[in-house]
Amino acid sequence: MALDEIELPHGAELTEQRTGGNMLCFDVCPSADRRYVVDAEQQEFIEHLRGELRAAGYDLEDATEPDALTTELQDRRLYITGRVEPREDGPGVDVRLRAVSAG
Numbered sequence: 453m454a455l456d457e458i459e460l461p462h463g464a465e466l467t468e469q470r471t472g473g474n475m476l477c478f479d480v481c482p483s484a485d486r487r488y489v490v491d492a493e494q495q496e497f498i499e500h501l502r503g504e505l506r507a508a509g510y511d512l513e514d515a516t517e518p519d520a521l522t523t524e525l526q527d528r529r530l531y532i533t534g535r536v537e538p539r540e541d542g543p544g545v546d547v548r549l550r551a552v553s554a555g
Contacts, residue, residue: 454551455484455486455532457504458501458504458508459504460490460504461490463491464488464490465489465490466486466487466488467487467489468486469484471483472485473552473553483550483552485548486548486549488547489545491544493545494545498536505532534550535547
């Protein structure tokens with residue numbers, strides 16, 4: 453799974469994981485969603501995540517929001533999007549990653 457290529461800092465806690473879609477992309481292409489809680493500052497973690505995505509061979513596009521990441525790996529026809537936001541209920545950041553096959 454593409455999200456397994458992204459190494460998160462030690463102590464990152466997976467709080468939610470979902471998969472969906474259809475291998476033939478009839479209605480929706482295959483996708484995976486993961487949500488983590490990470491004990492890190494927002495900008496520090498965004499830079500870490502950008503480095504991990506680049507190391508895995510992804511080309512990062514410019515994000516329209518400073519806390520959003522969008523990337524695509526064309527040779528695998530896969531898109532990964534991410535959002536990193538400060539946690540509302542404690543220190544650290546809330547991280548949401550989504551990988552979608554383009555068919």
